Amino acid sequence: MIDPIISEDIKDISDNLDIPFFKDKEILITGGAGFLGSYLCDLFVSLGSYVSCLDNFSTSTLENIDHLTKMKNFRLLREDVSKIAIKETFNYIFHLSSRASPEDYQLHPVETLITNSVGSNETLKLAVKGNSRILFASSSEIYGDPQAIPTSEDYWGNVNPVGVRSCYDEGKRFGEALFMAYRRQYGLDIRITRIHNTYGPRIRSDGNYARALPRFIDQALKGEDITVYGDGSQTRSFCYVSDTIRGIIAAIYNDRAEGEVFNIGNPYEISILGLAEKIKELTHSTSKIVFRPLPEDDPKRRSPSILKAKKRLNWQPKISLEDGLKRTIKWFKIANQNL
Ligand code: UDP
Numbered sequence: 001m002i003d004p005i006i007s008e009d010i011k012d013i014s015d016n017l018d019i020p021f022f023k024d025k026e027i028l029i030t031g032g033a034g035f036l037g038s039y040l041c042d043l044f045v046s047l048g049s050y051v052s053c054l055d056n057f058s059t060s061t062l063e064n065i066d067h068l069t070k071m072k073n074f075r076l077l078r079e080d081v082s083k084i085a086i087k088e089t090f091n092y093i094f095h096l097s098s099r100a101s102p103e104d105y106q107l108h109p110v111e112t113l114i115t116n117s118v119g120s121n122e123t124l125k126l127a128v129k130g131n132s133r134i135l136f137a138s139s140s141e142i143y144g145d146p147q148a149i150p151t152s153e154d155y156w157g158n159v160n161p162v163g164v165r166s167c168y169d170e171g172k173r174f175g176e177a178l179f180m181a182y183r184r185q186y187g188l189d190i191r192i193t194r195i196h197n198t199y200g201p202r203i204r205s206d207g208n209y210a211r212a213l214p215r216f217i218d219q220a221l222k223g224e225d226i227t228v229y230g231d232g233s234q235t236r237s238f239c240y241v242s243d244t245i246r247g248i249i250a251a252i253y254n255d256r257a258e259g260e261v262f263n264i265g266n267p268y269e270i271s272i273l274g275l276a277e278k279i280k281e282l283t284h285s286t287s288k289i290v291f292r293p294l295p296e297d298d299p300k301r302r303s304p305s306i307l308k309a310k311k312r313l314n315w316q317p318k319i320s321l322e323d324g325l326k327r328t329i330k331w332f333k334i335a336n337q338n339l
Pocket of ligand 1: 101102197210213229230236272298299
């Protein structure tokens, strides 16, 4: 489904883009039916690229891309990224496949590790074959529970290698190492973006797929209890989807990004309790905020330094948390009506 809010976001992302750079190019997006992947599909279809969207629908929904399936420059490949059967080659590859919600990936730890290791390897092999430029959607999770805030790219992390989050954290860390290994061994043109808590239209709010922000919006709109884990003093920094996508595009486009790693996130830090209160206020909800046990190994603070992306990519977020939340809440209301 594409609606006015997502169309506006896509237009905003397209503004000032070097369209000839993408037009008529073959582009592969793994995890293309997911939240961020489907934004990339919409964007590149609108720019006249030939888009191949690879997805096994383990966490994504057909609804995100069904409006594209009849377009001539779009094709859907229902495949598992760890068993890629594609024969074609691509100009640009965006490797986004992976479960991303802690409650969900902890239910599928083996698959999460395989996707980020074997799946990354299969995608990288394809990139070698086509001499493609390839971007890895890594994560703030590679820092674990960081001791340095704001966290810059040269911080090596504080990760529990055998903890409940390790399937994702170590999966993404292995993925980054593998991307760098392909660069060193095969001279592949790689770029790594460490995405920090992004949100917006199409993010899932149901069951274990839901992360804190969309779950809070859903709970607030339904008048259900808003479930804050721990005392809510842990912090996160939330980046609106169009800003995140602009960051990803800047990283694939810019020559100064080759072989480099960038934090892509909004440095504005807020406590989880503060987020719950903000969402309650913006939705005019009567929901109660309730407290539940803090999950194991939950990072205490998270906020990116984005100085490197500002300097090298001339990128920074434009949408404030308040504006991004308002857009997301509006979208959730429309999506709920369409159920
Ligand atoms: N969280 C929460 N209530 C929920 C889900 C998550 O308070 O219903 C907390 C979670 O424990 C973490 C923060 O909110 O401290 C952000 O969670 P998210 O799901 O976005 O994942 P994370 O940032 O930890 O990867």
